Amino acid sequence: MKFDQSKALFEEACNYIPGGVNSPVRAFGSVGMAPIFAKESKGSKLIDVDGNEYIDYICSWGPMLLGHSSDIAYQGILEMIQKGTSYGIATEIEIDMAKEIIHAYPSVELLRMVNSGTEATMSALRVARGYTKRDKIIKFEGCYHGHGDALLVKAGSGAMTFGVPTSSGVTAGTVKDTIVVPYNDLEAVKRAVEENKDEIAAVIIEPIAGNMGVVPADESFIHGLRKLTEDEGIILIFDEVITGFRVNYGGAQKLFGITPDMTTFGKIIGGGLPVGAYGGKKEIMSCVSPLGGVYQAGTLSGNPIALSMGLNVMRYLRDHQEHYDEIEMKAIRLEEGYKKCIQETGIKATVTRFKGMLCLFFTDGAIKNYDDVIKSDTELYARYFRAMLQKGILLPPAQFEGLFLSTAHSNEEIDYTIQATREVFESLVK
Numbered sequence: 001m002k003f004d005q006s007k008a009l010f011e012e013a014c015n016y017i018p019g020g021v022n023s024p025v026r027a028f029g030s031v032g033m034a035p036i037f038a039k040e041s042k043g044s045k046l047i048d049v050d051g052n053e054y055i056d057y058i059c060s061w062g063p064m065l066l067g068h069s070s071d072i073a074y075q076g077i078l079e080m081i082q083k084g085t086s087y088g089i090a091t092e093i094e095i096d097m098a099k100e101i102i103h104a105y106p107s108v109e110l111l112r113m114v115n116s117g118t119e120a121t122m123s124a125l126r127v128a129r130g131y132t133k134r135d136k137i138i139k140f141e142g143c144y145h146g147h148g149d150a151l152l153v154k155a156g157s158g159a160m161t162f163g164v165p166t167s168s169g170v171t172a173g174t175v176k177d178t179i180v181v182p183y184n185d186l187e188a189v190k191r192a193v194e195e196n197k198d199e200i201a202a203v204i205i206e207p208i209a210g211n212m213g214v215v216p217a218d219e220s221f222i223h224g225l226r227k228l229t230e231d232e233g234i235i236l237i238f239d240e241v242i243t244g245f246r247v248n249y250g251g252a253q254k255l256f257g258i259t260p261d262m263t264t265f266g267k268i269i270g271g272g273l274p275v276g277a278y279g280g281k282k283e284i285m286s287c288v289s290p291l292g293g294v295y296q297a298g299t300l301s302g303n304p305i306a307l308s309m310g311l312n313v314m315r316y317l318r319d320h321q322e323h324y325d326e327i328e329m330k331a332i333r334l335e336e337g338y339k340k341c342i343q344e345t346g347i348k349a350t351v352t353r354f355k356g357m358l359c360l361f362f363t364d365g366a367i368k369n370y371d372d373v374i375k376s377d378t379e380l381y382a383r384y385f386r387a388m389l390q391k392g393i394l395l396p397p398a399q400f401e402g403l404f405l406s407t408a409h410s411n412e413e414i415d416y417t418i419q420a421t422r423e424v425f426e427s428l429v430k
């Protein structure tokens, strides 16, 4: 397999774009090779600029639930573009989108559209702070909520110290208001709340962590978190940018039977175009400008083309919820296959799965939090990734990312992926 065109484009890109990419994971840094450049895609397949064809398990990091270049997503889009792409004043489709999300998420009574998941979480936190008149927030180690300053923080030394920035350029002042606790550890949250009595505005969480591989929340933990935040007047924000419309039509909150105060969305709700959204209880969302004093705006927010594509996908999913079971069955097929490969080759690895989200970690033992996740052998993952790429399978180019499936992935493709995995594992354990 040749990557000459990709290599040439990467060299050129580095002259004009920091690191040659517009989002760090695309640099393939953690799998030790130059990035590949995409040319086109259809269904489960992605073709790079050298003409190599892959079964794609990135799926644009989640939005392509119906596969690439889906006729369902594209319906009516060209006609719409001919009428105009952005007006700077209100459009009817914004109501349609709000209604569609609110219908699927009873916890959401008012909804604001933005342009990315990052904007959604940043805005939700601002609203939570404005509503509670409190400054501090709690986040969980290993959860990713986009690149807002207040969220680029990891735990400091000692369980209860304030976090430290994970990015330069994030100020000490910002970090001082973010408390980082381990995922699935209710006692740690209780201690943090106790030590900052009446100062915590919000707890933000991925109800199924999908940015440190895949780590589901324990039932008792997530229900305990709802009770604790309710008792303490703290806004519970479910970041469903990944899980929303992916794990099922009503998201992780429906599966857990939990009503969060606020929810953030992204990825699938744009059907492949740049979209985000945040919403929640009417009382809380009434703080948002122009109703209330929390300012938040966007020149291209609620863009009609992006919303139209997202709506095409969401309406289809609403009427075809059987696809969620279908995707889960495929994920189970892959999980079972992985487990067999692990057993039969003796490679040190573990699979986690929740509904249609799954991850292969090169470590053994239970995976409950970030400390468990980072025990993984990332060098081994890099070798696995490169060998699989040679066999025409594009996996996430980093150990700590989940695999994404779509309705377009066939059982044959999954079986081929398992067979390829077995061969690669055999060569890796030698």
Ligand SMILES: *Cc1c(COP(=O)(O)O)cnc(C)c1O
Binding pocket: 115, 116, 117, 118, 119, 121, 144, 145, 146, 147, 206, 210, 211, 239, 240, 241, 242, 266, 267, 276
């Ligand atoms: C992807 C993601 C974000 C950030 O969304 P962007 O559109 O990349 O800004 C936020 N939260 C979660 C859970 C995500 O997976």
